[in-house]
Amino acid sequence: MSNWLPDRELPCSGTQVLKYFKTVFEYIRAMPATPHVRRSLGLLPLIATTFFMVSGGPYGLEELVQKAGYTRALIVLALLPFLWSLPTAFMVGELSGAIPEEGGYYIWVRRAMGPFWGFQEAWLSLLASVFDMAIYPTLFVLYLGQLVPTLGQGRNAVMVGAAVVAVAAIWNIAGIRAVGKSSVYMMLGLLSPFALITLLGLWRSHASSAAVHYGSSVDLPAAISVGMWNYMGWDNASTVAGEVEDPQRTYPRAMLGAAALVALCYLIPVAAAMVAGIDPSAWTTGSWVEAARTLGGRWLGLAVVVGGMICGFGMTNALVLSYTRVPFAMAEHGFLPAGFLKLHPRTSAPWVSIVVCAIAWTLCLPLGFERLVLIDIILYGLSLMLEFVALVVLRVREPDLPRKFRAPGGLIGAAALGVGPAVLLALTYVRGESERAGPVTALGLGAILAALGVVTYFVSRAQGARRKVQGEEESPEA
Numbered sequence: 221m222s223n224w225l226p227d228r229e230l231p232c233s234g235t236q237v238l239k240y241f242k243t244v245f246e247y248i249r250a251m252p253a254t255p256h257v258r259r260s261l262g263l264l265p266l267i268a269t270t271f272f273m274v275s276g277g278p279y280g281l282e283e284l285v286q287k288a289g290y291t292r293a294l295i296v297l298a299l300l301p302f303l304w305s306l307p308t309a310f311m312v313g314e315l316s317g318a319i320p321e322e323g324g325y326y327i328w329v330r331r332a333m334g335p336f337w338g339f340q341e342a343w344l345s346l347l348a349s350v351f352d353m354a355i356y357p358t359l360f361v362l363y364l365g366q367l368v369p370t371l372g373q374g375r376n377a378v379m380v381g382a383a384v385v386a387v388a389a390i391w392n393i394a395g396i397r398a399v400g401k402s403s404v405y406m407m408l409g410l411l412s413p414f415a416l417i418t419l420l421g422l423w424r425s426h427a428s429s430a431a432v433h434y435g436s437s438v439d440l441p442a443a444i445s446v447g448m449w450n451y452m453g454w455d456n457a458s459t460v461a462g463e464v465e466d467p468q469r470t471y472p473r474a475m476l477g478a479a480a481l482v483a484l485c486y487l488i489p490v491a492a493a494m495v496a497g498i499d500p501s502a503w504t505t506g507s508w509v510e511a512a513r514t515l516g517g518r519w520l521g522l523a524v525v526v527g528g529m530i531c532g533f534g535m536t537n538a539l540v541l542s543y544t545r546v547p548f549a550m551a552e553h554g555f556l557p558a559g560f561l562k563l564h565p566r567t568s569a570p571w572v573s574i575v576v577c578a579i580a581w582t583l584c585l586p587l588g589f590e591r592l593v594l595i596d597i598i599l600y601g602l603s604l605m606l607e608f609v610a611l612v613v614l615r616v617r618e619p620d621l622p623r624k625f626r627a628p629g630g631l632i633g634a635a636a637l638g639v640g641p642a643v644l645l646a647l648t649y650v651r652g653e654s655e656r657a658g659p660v661t662a663l664g665l666g667a668i669l670a671a672l673g674v675v676t677y678f679v680s681r682a683q684g685a686r687r688k689v690q691g692e693e694e695s696p697e698a
Contacts, residue, residue, distance in 0.1 A: 261464045263474055265400025266457065268407045270478040272538035273456040274305075276531040277410045278489045278508060279359065280450050286503040288443035290494035294487060296440075296447045301483045303640035308454040308604065309479045310627035311611050311637055313472035316458045318614075318623045320467035323549025324458025325607050330553070332610035332617065336677060339555060342546050343673035344603035349543045351596040353581040356539070357381035360532025362506060363525045381585045388537040389578040392544065395567030396463045399541050406534040413512060413523040414489045420515040421492030445597065445648055451482070452600055455607055456538075459545035463568075472625035544573040555680050598666035601645035608638030 261269070285293045321327045325345065330338025361380050365372015371380050392399055454475065461467050489508075493500075498511050509528075513521035548570040551560035562572045612635050614621060627634050649663055 260395070260397045261400045261460065261470075263465075263470050263477075265397075265404055266464060266470055266474040267478045267481065268403035269400055269460075269538045269541060270454070270457040270474055271407050271481060272403055272534040273542055274453040274478065275450065275482040275485065276356075276535040277485055277527065278414055279528055279531045280446070280505065281486060281490060282503040282505050282507045284443045284446040284450070285490060285493075285500045286507075287439040287446065289500055290490065292440065293443065293447075293490055293500075294494070296443055297483070297486045297490065300444075300447050300451050300644075301479060304448060304644055305451050305454060305479050305482070307608075307637040307640055308452075309475035311608060311634075312455050312458050313475040313625050314623055314627045315607070315611060315614070316461050316464075316471035316475075317468040317625050318621050320461040320464065320471075321549075322459065322462035322545050323552075324461055324545065325455045325603065325610075326459075326546055326549050328458075328610045328614070329606050332613040333606075335553065335681075337606060338553075339550075339677045339680070340670075340673050341603050341606045342550050342555075343676060344599050344606075344670060346543065346546055347669055347673075348596050348599035348603065349539070349577075350580065350584050351599075353385075353536070353539060353543070354584050356532050356535040357384040357581075357585060358532070360384050360529050360536070363509075363528030363532065366506075366509065366525050367522075378585055382582045384533055384536055385540075385578050385582050385585075388533065388540045389574050391537055392540045392574050393564055393567065393569045393571045395564075395569055396460060396541065398567075399537060403534060403538060406530050410527045410530045410534065411485060413520060413527050414485065414508075416520055416523075417508075417512055417515055418488050418492040420520075421489075421496035421498075424515065425495035425497075441647065444644070448644055448648065449597060450486070452597070452604075453539075454479075455604065456542040459542050459549075462545075468622075468624040540574060540578065544570055544577050547573040547577065595666050595669070597645070597648050598663060599669065601641070601648065602666075602670055604641060605638065605645070608641070611637070 281293070281297075284296065288296060315328045316324065319328055319331065326338055326342040329341040358377075358381055361372050361377045361384075364380060365377070370376060391402070457471075457474070461471070464470050493511055496511075496515060498514060506528075509521050509524050512524040547556055547560045550556045551558060551573075560570065560573045560576070563569065564571045611627070612631070615631050615634050627637055629636060
């Protein structure tokens with residue numbers, strides 16, 4: 221995901237951003253306080269929200285096709301689910317069902333290996349979210365700019381991106397049920413144009429040159445990195461386990477269902493574009509619009525543009541749901557101020573965590589993100605490896621933990637699940653050593669950011685101890 225995110229300076233001050241979010245607080249205060257049952261996310265909404273946490277449809281595959289050609293791209297897209305997605309889906313299915321608590325992967329790692337490693341898991345995940353969440357509102361702006369060019373440029377682009385984050389924050393404060401139901405409808409609307417692209421591509425299929433199939437120039441490692449980025453995020457759905465209906469049964473079914481859906485929505489449209497003979501060499505992010513216009517005319521191109529806006533908002537909305545549960549869980553263990561524990565009285569949404577995270581992501585919107593996709597994968601990959609270790613450790617330490625779903629293969633099988641992701645991440649880290657992000661390599665910057673988590677843990681623990689002592693001294697019983 222590279223050349224559609226321009227480097228630019230933030231044209232609005234932090235004060236303006238805070239004023240911008242005043243509307244969020246006013247909306248929160250206006251909500252009536254009525255009881256609400258927390259476990260309200262069922263199977264289909266969980267599949268839809270997972271779809272947006274991981275994929276958001278075929279948008280983002282254009283550079284994979286450009287770097288590898290159609291045939292190699294299809295091979296990458298067909299193999300990655302087995303090496304990358306399914307192992308993670310099995311791990312998430314088992315641990316989410318066995319430990320259905322708010323905070324998901326943070327809780328698993330903490331329970332398996334203690335508070336230090338739990339904190340590192342949360343630190344890596346939240347840090348990756350800073351880079352990750354800058355991309356999706358900008359995707360919305362990219363496609364909106366094709367309809368109204370002035371809204372996709374300069375200050376307007378940043379403010380529209382901030383509006384996307386603000387609307388997603390309000391939507392999340394309205395509750396997990398609202399996010400789940402809307403995700404189902406957005407998923408159907410987003411995929412409909414690609415169903416037409418597939419039918420028209422197959423209808424107009426003809427023999428094409430080897431260059432169209434294989435591409436005139438190949439950068440397979442970069443293509444694999446793009447594919448991994450498009451297939452990552454399965455563990456994001458785990459953080460809302462405390463709000464899912466019958467999580468022991470729902471999570472495994474949702475993970476496998478979403479894995480199949482994501483793989484198919486990637487493979488089928490790319491295959492249709494190949495048999496239609498569309499040249500992959502000039503593809504870049506946004507080229508699905510031109511492919512749609514070529515196959516179905518102006519209106520199908522417009523439908524793909526609208527789908528791109530749905531993709532950008534849907535992914536922002538779903539990931540706000542996921543990421544904001546981690547600060548909530550960390551506050552429960554004293555690593556963050558108690559204010560993060562505040563729930564809205566009507567929807568039980570952690571509204572303080574949502575608003576604070578939304579402000580942080582908004583301030584990061586203008587970052588030049590194209591060189592930092594590798595950092596996102598590096599940080600996410602480290603957190604993912606901790607989750608696979610937690611799976612094995614919990615199998616050993618808590619063999620009697622109720623598990624309605626178990627990843628296949630016993631203890632050896634559980635350990636083997638992490639091998640494929642580990643190999644792919646090692647290849648990505650080798651590539652990260654050659655890619656620069658400012659004065660250091662992407663791998664070096666990722667290592668520095670990860671090391672800061674160790675320092676932050678001990679500082680946070682020391683501050684927590686001081687607050688505890690002060691509280692005991694001020695208590696009448698002390």
